[in-house]
Amino acid sequence: MNLRVYIIRRLLLLIPVILGVTLLIFAVLQFLTPFQRAAAFATNPQDLRPENIDRTIERYHLNDPVWVQYGIWIQQVFTGNLGLDRNQRSVATVLVQRAPATVELAVYSGIIIVIGGIWQGTVAARWKDRAPDHATRVLAISGWSLPTFWLGLLLLAFFYGRVNWFPPGIVSDWVTIDRVNPGAFTRHTGLYTVDGILNGQLDVTWDAIVHLVLPVFTLSFVSWAIITRIMRSSMIEALSRDYVKFARAKGVPESVVVRRHARRNALIPVATVSGFVVAGLLNGVVITETVFVRPGLGEYAASAAVNLDITAVLGFTLVNAFLLVITNLVVDIMYAYIDPRIRLE
Amino acid sequence: MQPRIREAKFGLNRMKQNPLSIVGLAITLGFVVIALAAPLLAPSPCGRPEVVSCNPNDPFVMPNYGYETEPLPPSADHPFGTTPGRPGRYDIYYGVVWGTRNAFRVGIVVVGLALLIGILLGLVAGYYGGILDEIIMRIVDVFLTFPSLILAIAIVAAFGQNLGNIMIAVAIVWWPSYVRLVRGDVLAAREEGYVQSVRALGASDARIMVRHILPNAVYPILILASMDIGSVVLVVAALSFLGLGVGSNYADWGGLVNFTRDLIVGQAGGDPLAYWYTYVYPGLFIFLFVLGWNLLGDALRDVLDPRVRRR
Numbered sequence: 001m002n003l004r005v006y007i008i009r010r011l012l013l014l015i016p017v018i019l020g021v022t023l024l025i026f027a028v029l030q031f032l033t034p035f036q037r038a039a040a041f042a043t044n045p046q047d048l049r050p051e052n053i054d055r056t057i058e059r060y061h062l063n064d065p066v067w068v069q070y071g072i073w074i075q076q077v078f079t080g081n082l083g084l085d086r087n088q089r090s091v092a093t094v095l096v097q098r099a100p101a102t103v104e105l106a107v108y109s110g111i112i113i114v115i116g117g118i119w120q121g122t123v124a125a126r127w128k129d130r131a132p133d134h135a136t137r138v139l140a141i142s143g144w145s146l147p148t149f150w151l152g153l154l155l156l157a158f159f160y161g162r163v164n165w166f167p168p169g170i171v172s173d174w175v176t177i178d179r180v181n182p183g184a185f186t187r188h189t190g191l192y193t194v195d196g197i198l199n200g201q202l203d204v205t206w207d208a209i210v211h212l213v214l215p216v217f218t219l220s221f222v223s224w225a226i227i228t229r230i231m232r233s234s235m236i237e238a239l240s241r242d243y244v245k246f247a248r249a250k251g252v253p254e255s256v257v258v259r260r261h262a263r264r265n266a267l268i269p270v271a272t273v274s275g276f277v278v279a280g281l282l283n284g285v286v287i288t289e290t291v292f293v294r295p296g297l298g299e300y301a302a303s304a305a306v307n308l309d310i311t312a313v314l315g316f317t318l319v320n321a322f323l324l325v326i327t328n329l330v331v332d333i334m335y336a337y338i339d340p341r342i343r344l345e
Numbered sequence: 346m347q348p349r350i351r352e353a354k355f356g357l358n359r360m361k362q363n364p365l366s367i368v369g370l371a372i373t374l375g376f377v378v379i380a381l382a383a384p385l386l387a388p389s390p391c392g393r394p395e396v397v398s399c400n401p402n403d404p405f406v407m408p409n410y411g412y413e414t415e416p417l418p419p420s421a422d423h424p425f426g427t428t429p430g431r432p433g434r435y436d437i438y439y440g441v442v443w444g445t446r447n448a449f450r451v452g453i454v455v456v457g458l459a460l461l462i463g464i465l466l467g468l469v470a471g472y473y474g475g476i477l478d479e480i481i482m483r484i485v486d487v488f489l490t491f492p493s494l495i496l497a498i499a500i501v502a503a504f505g506q507n508l509g510n511i512m513i514a515v516a517i518v519w520w521p522s523y524v525r526l527v528r529g530d531v532l533a534a535r536e537e538g539y540v541q542s543v544r545a546l547g548a549s550d551a552r553i554m555v556r557h558i559l560p561n562a563v564y565p566i567l568i569l570a571s572m573d574i575g576s577v578v579l580v581v582a583a584l585s586f587l588g589l590g591v592g593s594n595y596a597d598w599g600g601l602v603n604f605t606r607d608l609i610v611g612q613a614g615g616d617p618l619a620y621w622y623t624y625v626y627p628g629l630f631i632f633l634f635v636l637g638w639n640l641l642g643d644a645l646r647d648v649l650d651p652r653v654r655r656r
Contacts, residue, residue: 020487028503141365141643145636147579149586150602150628157609157624161617168610283494287583293610301495305502306588317499321490328490 006336021321025314026070032310039311040083041076082315091315100190101170102296106281109219117224121231128236143225148284152218152291166214168293172207215292223280230273238266271335278327282320356648369640372633380446387442405596407440409433416623426622428604432593441630443596448634451581452574458516463523468554471531485521493518494580501589508591515580530562564649568642575638582631601627
């Protein structure tokens with residue numbers, strides 16, 4: 001099977017998954033009150049006024065059989081309408097507005113997790129059963145066992161409460177008051193770190209980085225362990241292979257053997273857990289943003305859940321499921337590209 | 346019986362060789378003792394004059410010592426101090442001791458539910474195969490597509506916050522991994538000689554599955570389950586921390602940590618390190634509990650997994 005056929009087959013397999021995911025969310029919707037369900041369809045606060053609610057129920061066929069409702073709902077979802085939240089704002093719009101804060105946190109954490117995890121796994125494998133390996137194991141097990149929210153609070157208590165180096169939030173007040181609000185700062189991408197550079201205001205970039213240090217560390221710490229452990233075991237296996245022995249025998253320097261010969265092959269199993277790592281990041285974002293009062297998607301979803309704002313929570317859940325579907329698709333295709341054995345099966 | 350005893354002795358010896366296994370076992374046993382002895386370690390103080398409100402019928406409801414916003418530091422009366430008085434001044438020692446019992450209950454019930462569904466569907470999917478397998482595994486795929494914590498949040502938010510719903514929500518996100526595990530083991534065992542021969546002897550499908558296939562798959566399931574008790578408690582603690590727990594006065598580790606958020610993030614001036622006891626003790630209990638089960642799971646793998654144990 002060549003790569004194109006593999007990709008097409010993989011894309012076809014997406015249909016039942018997307019159908020199932022939307023059906024599950026829709027099933028949860030069915031348990032809600034008619035008013036809450038109407039909020040999941042509405043596009044305009046006027047729709048939810050008491051005098052208009054009957055018209056809204058009529059318009060979105062909420063009294064019709066379930067499959068008709070599902071058809072209408074899925075149409076709404078794919079045209080980008082996720083309903084209104086408790087403040088009568090469009091959930092989809094709020095999610096788009098809040099996305100940059102989350103993207104900044106998740107992308108920086110992701111980069112650190114991948115590079116750091118691969119590096120640490122390599123070190124642990126090279127020094128198997130020696131001090132660096134034991135240290136890695138202790139770190140990995142404690143990473144698995146540490147509650148993310150507790151780690152975040154401990155860091156905040158010291159680095160914010162005691163020494164005040166790394167405050168919570170997304171940027172300092174002066175950025176909002178002196179730069180963004182008077183229009184002296186254009187938000188091209190929404191990412192403060194990048195926009196600071198684009199605007200030539202490096203003090204803003206620096207301020208955003210200062211606000212990112214603790215959340216990125218907290219979010220990375222847990223998922224770091226996953227990649228490190230996988231990298232360690234696959235690296236140990238690769239280092240015992242004949243081609244590594246051959247490379248050593250012909251006098252290739254050890255560092256080149258590790259980097260060029262062993263590590264490249266050891267990276268393949270790491271690719272398979274990346275879907276897992278992304279899921280961990282998405283879960284972690286909810287907790288990390290809540291702890292660090294960072295106005296991103298996760299913080300929105302968590303506060304919505306506490307306030308029983310079901311439309312917002314379900315919209316967020318759906319978006320996350322789609323993100324994970326896409327991630328798994330990309331991972332599988334990349335995997336088939338790197339490792340020809342997969343698509344030949 | 347003789348070979349079984351020999352194997353058990355060998356397993357114990359394997360366990361003794363790894364210091365981390367001993368640590369894991371010790372931590373977990375320690376928590377078992379705390380959970381069992383909770384009524385002795387932290388008896389209900391109902392009726393004492395300093396208690397503002399108290400529920401003598403449900404020891405999981407923490408007695409309230411007042412509404413002043415300042416938490417009380419550790420003292421003879423409150424060995425771990427109290428939480429800040431919004432919504433109530435609760436004794437942290439009482440909370441973590443009864444929270445231990447709550448953690449066991451939540452962990453065992455959720456993992457038990459997930460095991461039940463997972464083993465049932467995994468056996469059916471793996472043994473019968475075909476269209477049944479296809480349907481079950483596609484449903485599993487759908488559930489695995491959601492980030493676990495986020496799906497649990499959505500379920501709890503939609504169906505309401507009470508202990509039953511929280512446990513059901515976490516079980517709903519947990520069962521799919523067991524289906525995958527059991528199905529894989531069944532697929533491998535189905536074609537083995539011993540299964541073929543009991544089938545030739547005329548054993549029923551149910552008998553083959555329960556008496557012959559399942560016992561051979563039980564070790565990997567046990568290893569995963571022991572690690573999952575810790576992970577489940579971690580997820581439930583995260584839910585409580587986010588404010589989706591059972592209730593503010595309920596003895597629950599994540600909920601106790603939640604009280605202190607305002608002291609650290611929302612406070613104007615003041616050193617949160619002065620209130621260290623309000624977040625260090627409950628967090629430490631969660632961490633040690635999860636660590637204990639993780640180490641124990643690792644140890645069980647060394648002892649039980651036939652592929653690893655003889656190496």
